Structures are given as C-alpha cells and as structure tokens.
Amino acid sequence: MRRAGAGRRWLIYGGFLPFLVFALFPFYWMAVTSLKSNQEIYGAQQIPLLVRQGMTLDHFRYVLRETLFTRWMLNSLIVSGSSTLISAGVSTLAAYALARLRFRGSQFFGMAVFITYLVPPTLLFLPLSRLVASLGVSDTPWALILTYPTFLVPFCTWLLMGYFRTIPREMEESALVDGANRMQAMVRIVLPLAAPGVLTAIMFAFTISWGHFIYALAFVSSNPQKMVNIGLATELIRGDVFYWGSLMAGALLTSLPIILVYGFFAKRFVSGLTAGAVKA
C-alpha cells in the first residue's frame, strides 16, 4: 500500500515536470539572453543554457538609454491606467444593475454583455481604425484610451456580475427596510463588500491592456507614441544582428510589473483566471 502511494506520487510529480519546463523555459531563456554579452549570444560552440562568460547589464543599459523605452513605458502606463479606470467604473455600475436590479430587458442586456465579451478585437480593428481616424485621434493615446474599453468593459462587467451575486441579498434588503433607497444601499452596503471583486477586475483589466496588441499596432504608428510592447516588437528590430539581447532585456523589464503583481496576488489571479483573460 505504501509502495503504491510512493509510486503514484513519483508518477504525478515526475509527470508534471515536463509541463513546468515547457511553461517556464521561455522566461528563463529571456533572462539568460538579456544577461549575456553579444559575443556570447552569437558565439558558436558552447553551451547556451547558462551565462558562462560573465553577466552584463549592457542590454538593459542600451534599452533604457538608447531607445524610447522609458517613453513607451509611460505611454503604456497612461493608456492602461486610464482605460482600466474608465472600464472599471462603467462596468461596476452596469454589473450592479444586471446582477441586482429588476427591470425590463435585463435578460437582453445580460446576453448583450456576454456576446460582446466573445467578440475578438481582430473582428473590429478595421472599422475602429476608420472611426479613430474620423475622430482625429489616430496616433495619440486617445485612440487607445477610447478603444480599449471595448474589450475591457464586457470582460469586467461579466466578472463583476458574478461577484455581485455572491454578496448576500439580505444585507441590502435590510438597509432598504431601514429606509435607505436603492442608490444608498448600493453605495454604502454593496460597493464596499464588492471592493475585492472590483480590485480583481482592475488587476485583470490592467494586465489585459498592458499586453494588448492589435489596436496598439493599428491605431498608433509614430515611434514616440507607441505602447511599450509595440515599441519593442517594431523599433528594436532593424534587421541588424545584434538586437536579441536588448529585445529580451526590454521584454523582461516590461513583463516584470505584471509578474510582480501576479506574485503578490497569485491566489486571486489564479482563481480569477477562468474569467478568460484570453483577450490579452
């Protein structure tokens, strides 16, 4: 009996090892490459899996000083921050109404949120690029602050509807009985209880906007206006052989905020992931 238990354990943890290697190796490789000298990155005849000729921070220095990296980071912060806050606000109100209030058409609106949640940005980037151009905001952060909520609002609303439903209705009803109106009940009772849910929504929305690709690529084209992920993917590549080190350094620096947030909130992140942050 004991032996069988040990064999089973070996099978499970041993079997999981390939999954771990598969999941983590690209990040490891990113880090290792960013710390190697160019000579070592492109040198033949050695074991590439470790840094063997001394670590260097040259690539990080290059990215931070010789490119618009810090400017792109700032753009990303501004765009992701604004669109996240707008979306979280709009979604919290909508989710509360859909989860808690009785009104004609609530089924219809719930379904509409679900369907817009499924609409992939790839389907809309062409007409949206025309819309953005006709509003005169192409190539400015506004093009993205305006369009990111198209995928953030359905996502956050969906997530928050689920969250509002877990808050016991009785608490609200007792406030109503005590003479508060709906609005007061929402602001004083439900919203404070929903704070963890709203925080989760904010975290996800920020991550999704931080990494969002197609709108950022299509609506903004001048170098200083780019989001950091687009800047890295398009400006550090010049057909020149010696860019991988700085590209990996940049990608690492840009992933870091997300990984840190994830580290702090891993549990919430993992349990909320089923929310389908697929659109990132």
Added chain:
Amino acid sequence: MPRIEADVTIPESPGGIAAETSLRAPRISPWKPRAGEERLAYVLLAPAVLLLASLIAYPFLTSLYMSLTDRRIAMPGRFVGLRNFSELLLEDEIFQQTLWNSGLYVVGAVGLKTVTGLAAALLLHGMTRGRPVFQALLMLPWVVPASLSVLAWWWMFDPMSSVINWVLVNLGIISRPIRWLSDPFWARSAIVITNVWRGLPFFALCFLAGLVSIPRELYEAAESDGAGPMASFWHITLPLLRPMLGIVILYSVVMTIADFEIVFLLTRGGPRNSTHLLGTLAYHVGLSGGRLGEAAAISLFIFPVLAVVAYFMLRAVRHGAEVS
C-alpha cells in the same frame, strides 16, 4: 448521478466562465415593478450601453457595409454587393490558403490544448502537497502578455541560434537544425506550439476546477465496485467534465481563430502565406495594402464562427439553468 454543471464556481473570485450564473433568470421570481428600481437600472447601464453601442455595434455595422464596397484608404468606394466575398472564396488563392491555415491552426492548437490541459489538470488534482505553488508557476505563460513572451519564442525559433535546435541536436533527437520559421510545415508547428504554450494554463485551470467539483464518493463507489483508474476516468471523470470541456473548447475556438499577435510576431503570415490567419491577412490587405473593403470582408469570416460558438455557449448556460 449528480450533474456537474459547467459553471463550477471557483472559490475566491467567481469571474468569467465561473460567472455563468449571471445569465440565469433572477432568483426573485414574482416580478414586482418598482419604478425607482427600473429607472436606476437604466441610469447605471447607460454608460456601458452607450460605449458598447458606439464602439462595438456601430463599427461592426460599418464593417458590414464596408465589406460590400470596393473602398480603399482615402477613396470613397462604390457599392459592389457580395463581390468581395465571392472573389475571396472563388478566386483568391491566398485567402483560400488562409482558410485552410486557420482550420489547421484551430484544430491543432485547440486539440493539443485540450489533451495537454487535461493531463496537467489531472496531475495537479492528484497532488497532495505543493499544488498552489505548481499551479501558480504553470500559470505564468498565461499571465505574462503574449505580445512580450512571444518575443522569447521568436528568439527561440531563430534560424541561426535556435536554442530548441541546440537542445534537440545535443540530445541526438535531430541531426540537422529544424528550419522553424522558414519551412511551411515547421512554421505552422511553431505557431501551434506557441499558442499551446500560451493557452495550456487556462485549459488546465478550468479543467482542474471541474475535477475538484466531482464528488469523491463517486470514485470511492467505483473503486469498491472493482473499477480501475482508467475505467473511473472514462465513466466518471470524462462524462462529468463534459460541460466544462465544451465551454472551454468553444471559447478557445473563437479566440484561436481570431489570433493575431503570435502569427504577426513570429512569421507575418509567411513563408509563402502558409501561416496567415484571417486577422493577419486582413491587417495585411487592409492596413498595409489599403484595400479596406476586401479586408473587412476577410475579417468578417470570423463572424460565423463567433455566432455559432455564442449560440452553443448560451444554450449550454441556459440548459444549466433549467437543470438547477
């Protein structure tokens, strides 16, 4: 046998797929119209409705119209009826190739994600200690934005210094380097591998949530009836996991067919258009080539897939509501 519903609620945060309950009819049954409540609901919904109508519904309608014209950038364009669609389907070889690529990509990537995601979920489920840590580590590819992590894959597939080739050669698995991004077969494999890498955690996590909700007594009963692990898997795990499998697969089909950045970053659709998906081709034709009408028609081919998936997902959710 108890029916495990697709909307297994995951503790802590009942988001997304776990939040399917949201679509169900409100529990408080006799509908008592309260004027104030209804007005408040419309006020609260107004910003979201305004935003979604002007930035999703309206653009969608303009793209429908655009697809019926021969519009180019900076030119008004004439109404041409369904000509864009018929030309794409009947004459455009690159488009036909793209449809075929998309089919291969979706079947390959979603199929592999289902199998590997289920395997990872079963392993995690069987763990007695350390599960939260392993689970958190497995999630990383999902957490880090693809537009950044795919840069690492791009470098790993580099024609000159691919580390994957180095490992495979040194393990004696291959004798010559694989031409990852320049050979059509390997380029397709590369984008599928990258997509699987990115999506596996999501599959594993959803399946794990499903596994956790299967009552342990069922397995114990099966065991005392003499059923082995394989029999339990086929007769208990799989049937009870089916609603979850269905929802995750449907959802992933839409997201995979509409994928953009993996292909854009790794191959830009090449070699010889063998990896173009609808999104990358529409980008190429519309924004790089300026043929807006044609590009709108191309991206609209995502729509039928979206419609079918939305229909089945809604039905699954409704069905769940009736049972409960």
